[in-house]
Amino acid sequence: MTLSEKDSQYLWHPYTQHKTSQTPIVISRGEGALLWDENNKVYIDAIASWWVNPFGHSNKFIADSIYKQLTTLEHVLFGGFTHEPAIKVAEKLMEILPKNQEKIFFSDNGSTAVEVAIKVALQYFFNKNEKRTTIIAFENAFHGDTFAAMAASGISFYTQAFQGMFIDVVRIPVPVKGKEQISFDALKNAIQNHNCAGFIFEPLVQGAAGMVMYEPEALAKLIRICKENQVLTIADEVMTGFGKTGKTFAMDYVSEEADMICLSKALTGGTIPMAITTFTKDIFDAFFDDDINKALFHGHTFTANPTGCAAALASIDLLQTSEMQQNIKRINASHLDFQKKIENHSKVITARTLGVIFAVEIKSDSEESYYGSMRTKLYNFFIENGVILRPVGNIVYILPPYIITDEQLQKVYKTIEEAIEMV
DSSP: OHHHHHHHHHHHOOOOOTSSOOOOEEEEEEEEEEEEETTEEEEEEETTTHHHHHOOBTTTTHHHHHHHHHTOOOOOOSSSSOOOOHHHHHHHHHHHTTTTTOOEEESSHHHHHHHHHHHHHHHHHHHTOOOOOOEEEEEOOOOOOHHHHHHHHOHHHHHHHGGTTEEEEEEEEOOOOOHHHHHHHHHHHHHHHHHHEEEEEEEEETTTSSEEEOOOHHHHHHHHHHHTTTTTEEEEEETTTTTSSSSSGGGGGGGSSEEEEEEOGGGTTTTTTOOEEEEEEHHHTTTOSSOGGGGGGOTTTTTOHHHHHHHHHHEEEEEEESSHHHHHHHHHHHHHHHHHHTTTTTTTEEEEEETTTTEEEEOOOSOOTTTOOHHHHHHHHHHTTEEOOOOBTEEEEEEEOOOOOOOHHHHHHHHHHHHHHHH
């Protein structure tokens, strides 16, 4: 049996309808921004393998750090024990996070980072003998696939099988340009009419919604409204964190600070699953009590895995190098040039850029669904031409590794231009 045949026999892939989907491509190796399949065809990984791999595949610096840690201490339980790599990650993050963040909690992935934040928001008020059971979220948000994260997400076909089983969530419009006041009013109305514990948001960019972007000033006002009403705020930086928006965190653009921040994906440079949720001291203090029942009873077997911590430390070190910071600026400048070139194309509705994120919305004769015919046609065209891009309906986005070369970027742009003409 071939590897593809064995895959078909044994494996269940994410976000896949196996009856109608194509056979998965078998990837044999990766280096830098490139991946090779079993037939030695080369692909440019223009989305950093779902936004996790900013420093390139098979990065030797991260690999060496992981190897060194594996030969020292691969794992130890984090209940009742600790270790130097976890403490170093905490120290490193405190240097670069917004200054109000003082405590970090480890988990496994972006969904669990969000799950922790939502549970903390709800229990924060429970510990204060105050009944608040509703979470506020943006329309078309995506926060993950565990239950609380899924409840806060707004992409209905992901969640429709579970309607009626979720925690209480009220949704407000995203404050895109021209609709800011509608969003502000909706937030005030939600707080007035519901017992709201927290407001969760993807800061400045809604990834899975098609890289929908909005301004820092609008987010700052939403956070201020929450603060005025003692509603906790949760910044889901799982996608935006670690340089994607041009700054270390998207919240670095925002004048107001969130109470909690969720981190994952690029945290370990795409090597080992790990996530972190960070908190203010005020939130931690609501759980710090003689009453054991006020503790946060949440954990994971691999909480603060030392090997993952070593990968995270290496990744943060790489991010802070002048070379990587220059790469981020280089990609942003290249995206902006491409945006100017393409935004007035007759088949383009709009194009937008923030940091290393670029998105273009292509005109369609009919309303495009998330996994509609245009998306499939575009995806197949990109794969045939050796570029890994995963359109969201009629929206094509680029979110490349920071080490992508100018030549590789130009090929990605050229392939998108050809795809626009093709559809």
